[in-house]
Amino acid sequence: MAMMGGPGPVRIGGPEVKKHKVRAGTLRRTVPYAWRYRWQLLAVIVLTALHAASIALGPLLLKFVIDDGIVPKKDDVVVLLALLIAAIVVLDAGVMFLQTWLSNRVGQGLLYDLRTTVFTHVQKQPLAFFTRSETGALINRLNSDVLGAQQAVTTLLSQTTSTLLTLVLVLGTMFVLSWQLTLAVLVLIPLFLLPTKWVSTKLERLTRERMNTEAEMASMMGERFNIGGAQLTKLYGQPQRESETFAGKAGAVRDIATTMMAWGQVLGISIAVLTGLTTALLYGFGGRLAIDGTLEIGTIVAMAGLLGRVFGPINQLTNMHVSVLTALVSFDRLFEVLDLQPLIKEKPGARPLARTPGEEGAPDIEFDRVSFRYPNAADVSLRSLESAGRRGRKNGRPGGEAEKGAGDALVLRDVSFRVPGGKLTALVGLSGAGKTTITQLVPRLYDATEGTVRVGGEDVRDLTLDSLMDTIGVVTQDAHLFHDTLRANLLYAREDATERELTEACEAARIWDVIASLPDGLDTVVGDRGHRFSGGEKQRLALARLLLKSSPVVVLDEATAHLDSESEAAIQRALQTALAGRTSLVIAHRLSTIREAHQILVVDGGQIRERGTHDELLAAGGLYADLYGIQYGRENGNGSGTPAARAGAADELHR
Ligand SMILES: Nc1ncnc2c1ncn2[C@@H]1O[C@H](COP(=O)(O)OP(=O)(O)OP(=O)(O)O)[C@@H](O)[C@H]1O
Incomplete structure (x- = not known):
């Protein structure tokens, strides 16, 4: 030995x-x-x-x-x-x-x-x-x-x-x-x-x-x-x-x-x-x-x-x-x-974000000249834990030429915008434009490569991770649920929520009727990754979870599943309740969300190409007007543009 x-x-x-x-x-x-x-x-x-x-x-x-x-x-x-x-x-x-x-x-x-x-x-x-x-x-x-x-x-x-x-x-x-x-x-x-x-x-x-x-x-x-x-x-x-x-x-x-x-x-x-x-x-x-x-x-x-x-x-x-x-x-x-050091760590001496309750107190979000590239594999993982890497493994951490190249391109370039407190900002754009990446920088799933992301006026890197997570509620598109009961999934947001609060959150998220109709109600096991529920139902459950957390800032990726008009309407009402009075950054796919947004940011190639309200952007006749025209046309059955372009762009916007 x-x-x-x-x-x-x-x-x-x-x-x-x-x-x-x-x-x-x-x-x-x-x-x-x-x-x-x-x-x-x-x-x-x-x-x-x-x-x-x-x-x-x-x-x-x-x-x-x-x-x-x-x-x-x-x-x-x-x-x-x-x-x-x-x-x-x-x-x-x-x-x-x-x-x-x-x-x-x-x-x-x-x-x-x-x-x-x-x-x-x-x-x-x-x-x-x-x-x-x-x-x-x-x-x-x-x-x-x-x-x-x-x-x-x-x-x-x-x-x-x-x-x-x-x-x-x-x-x-x-x-x-x-x-x-x-x-x-x-x-x-x-x-x-x-x-x-x-x-x-x-x-x-x-x-x-x-x-x-x-x-x-x-x-x-x-x-x-x-x-x-x-x-x-x-x-x-x-x-x-x-x-x-x-x-x-x-x-x-x-x-x-x-x-x-x-x-x-x-x-x-x-x-x-x-x-x-x-x-x-x-x-x-x-x-x-x-x-x-x-x-x-x-x-x-x-x-x-x-x-x-x-x-x-x-x-x-x-x-x-x-x-x-x-x-x-x-x-x-x-x-x-x-030995793998986490890339995203709390700074020594990080401060908690002061949380002001009430509608007026919702903090704003600000992106200040933010550029971003995804980290290299060598910085974040172990080659031996990557399946392709294990097949051609040399030893220890990854870092081959191909790996190095993977994260080199800037995915976001010089992005600046402000989401005012309590208001809704919608992100729209083609698939791969960088919308999800923008939303991931707010709760520090990744850190900006250059520039600063601020919440409530504070650089997110100066804040304690706990207070940041308390402040921001995130709903992703796939609205993941653990293989457990509905109750356990909802309580994940707030352990001490009462039965009444659970019910109220579900009612506000327009999902209570579905739960009430189940023989086991809140004790129904959701199945692997929530597969027991439809895409729309899962999204509403995720909204109920968000409502329970009652965070003043909400980051949301709208579900793109093709919903029937009834669940579309239900989700819309649920969203209105969930987002009311909160600072919301939403990747929007629905016309209604887009129309009502305080501000719309059109993302293209990692940059904000256009910004303004729905009416302003339509009047400007740019990329947004094109995208909107195509989708609006499609939804009314009288689209514009060539059929191929129409189908392509509509799909892109819907992704
Ligand atoms: N983990 C990652 N590592 C490296 N590159 C990534 C990663 N995630 C996304 N990308 C790349 O970053 C770019 C922007 O992706 P992003 O998911 O932000 O686009 P999006 O606008 O949200 O697209 P969609 O609407 O299709 O979800 C894409 O080119 C994508 O391939």
Whole structure:
């Protein structure tokens, strides 16, 4: 283990981890995690030592029973020693129980520490991290690597102690009993080590292969069994192909497991054969010594007993380094995630945004010469967590040429505007113009590359994240809902909301009638990603959630789903309630929203091309007038422009 702390990276075995170089200092960094449990770990080591002693003591007592009791025919010695053996067995059982219980406690404690640390850290990562990382790979970090790291500290620690102590005590006792016999037997050990080492390495490789294939199988199930994946599979009529792919993976797991079982047997049998052979040698050679009177009979019996306890620990010891290195890789991969500094952090000394209640007090939003480019992959994520990256992975963080190019273009250029407090500003424009990007800079999902975004006159980067999130309510187009009850989803906005407040929010969002008609009402489970509800219903639920939060600033991406006129009207009324008196920045797709907006900003190519009220922009006859004319025409069935242009632009505006 000591070599791991050295300056250079260490290559390790196993197909997946083979390429992974453990970074220098990893071992040192694991110490604080174990240090928290130092007293419990010390107790585990003491208990392990006691157990190891009892392993060596059993055969030794047998020697005394034979040589000092049975042979000289001393009843009292036999009874006394038999009682002692019984007492040791019972005590050892207690020791084993305590040892296992304590090391499990430490292990679970460590798992808890690692899981919560990584989860909390990952949550702090900017949105860009999640857009780049493959969810399955991320969850794997939280599951298998955390488990691997825990094993490094607990299982390995107690295993190493127990193996080493057992070997020292058992071999020591054997030497004391008869050094000649011990040496004769030890000569055979190298003969045994070579094949077992070979088999163990093979088993180690197979274990990793099985883990990888099982992970692929699990990830496939995860992808195909979420609502989107299941729908795609059905719609493209691919269940048969999916089943075949899955069967391929499951078959690989079956084959590897069968091979592993066979090699495991070979290992077990070879240990048993060697133990048998050495026992035969011991009886042959020892028997001769006993006949000569050099050895007592009890010693031979005790030696045979001790011999059976030597090969297991030796075998474990030869494989120990592989387990230690594997466990360190897990730690290293976790540290890789923990080392990732979140791009968006609260400044030291950040101030809370003063929140003035009431309509007049809604703060304004201001963009002051804002330019923005999406961050490079190298700044926000880990190559090993990006699926495409993992296929062509070099090592560690991403940063290939293609990655660098990805974020280079400015998505917003010199954008300046002000959303006055309590008023509605609509963003319109073609798809990909930069509307969503603008809205994401307000709640600091991303930070401006140049220029300043202000809320209530304060640079958002000077404000505490909590107060910013309290002030701003965001409804995205897909209006995500967790797979939980409606009530839990709504309370997510405000834990302490009363039943009455819940009902009122739902009524104001024009969704209460739908909820009331459900047999379980607010306790209805929404289904994966809220799939149980229609697009319009989800949007209204998201509005109800927003109303409960009652934030003075609202950022909203209107749903683009083609709604029937009834739900369109319902959403419109819900929106009017939700946005009344609030500072609202809305990506607008509906004529009604656009017409009533205090100000309309027309975004094109990352810039604000036109601004004004609906009437002003129509009168100006620019891009807005074109877009509006096309949509208005379409909605009234008498569109303008060429049919192709009409269809294209209408779709764009609706996206
Ligand atoms: N996470 C990202 N990383 C890199 N580029 C991005 C990212 N998200 C969006 N973009 C790019 O930024 C540009 C603006 O996208 P944005 O989503 O802001 O447009 P939009 O006007 O909201 O479009 P739509 O109406 O279709 O949603 C697009 O060219 C898009 O490809």
